[in-house]
Amino acid sequence: PQRLSVTLTVNGEDHALALDSRTTLLDALRDHLHLTGAKKGCDHGQCGACTVLVEGRRINSCLALAAMHEGDAITTIEGVGTPQALHPLQAGFVRHDGYQCGYCTPGQIMSALGMVEEHRQGWPSHATGSVADRPALTREEIAERMSGNICRCAAYPNIVDAISEFAG
Numbered sequence: 001p002q003r004l005s006v007t008l009t010v011n012g013e014d015h016a017l018a019l020d021s022r023t024t025l026l027d028a029l030r031d032h033l034h035l036t037g038a039k040k041g042c043d044h045g046q047c048g049a050c051t052v053l054v055e056g057r058r059i060n061s062c063l064a065l066a067a068m069h070e071g072d073a074i075t076t077i078e079g080v081g082t083p084q085a086l087h088p089l090q091a092g093f094v095r096h097d098g099y100q101c102g103y104c105t106p107g108q109i110m111s112a113l114g115m116v117e118e119h120r121q122g123w124p125s126h127a128t129g130s131v132a133d134r135p136a137l138t139r140e141e142i143a144e145r146m147s148g149n150i151c152r153c154a155a156y157p158n159i160v161d162a163i164s165e166f167a168g
């Protein structure tokens with residue numbers, strides 16, 4: 001297999017890595033950088049547990065090759081809040097009991113952060129005007145836009161509560 005020198009920028013820090021060209025972004029994060037917040041649920045793009053932000057956009061890191069993201073700003077759950085100072089969305093998940101086993105939670109939170117930013121920026125493209133002019137996301141819209149993130153414990157109502165509160 002071909003080895004590549006790849007520098008990944010994760011949570012604001014550059015990391016020089018020597019990777020097999022086929023290494024996924026998820027495996028680079030977990031196995032090479034020991035950032036194990038992003039989870040490997042399915043490794044097939046079906047569960048969302050591996051969600052991270054790349055340039056602010058949410059992606060399934062199990063479907064991305066690490067080498068494709070050299071130079072991109074990658075954000076993982078380790079870059080969101082701290083145990084002493086939770087991000088407001090993390091605090092919302094605690095307040096609303098938005099998890100049971102917690103395995104999907106990092107992916108849920110990264111996906112929700114990306115989703116709220118998509119809304120702020122006017123996605124989908126037929127949205128017009130500033131976010132202040134647009135109605136808040138409904139519970140149904142949040143559930144649909146979060147449908148790529150599976151919770152095997154089915155804590156969905158509480159997850160939507162937490163995201164709804166955060167999204168305003």
Ligand code: FES
Nearest residue numbers: 041043045048062
């Ligand atoms: Fe990537 Fe399931 S581990 S979508």
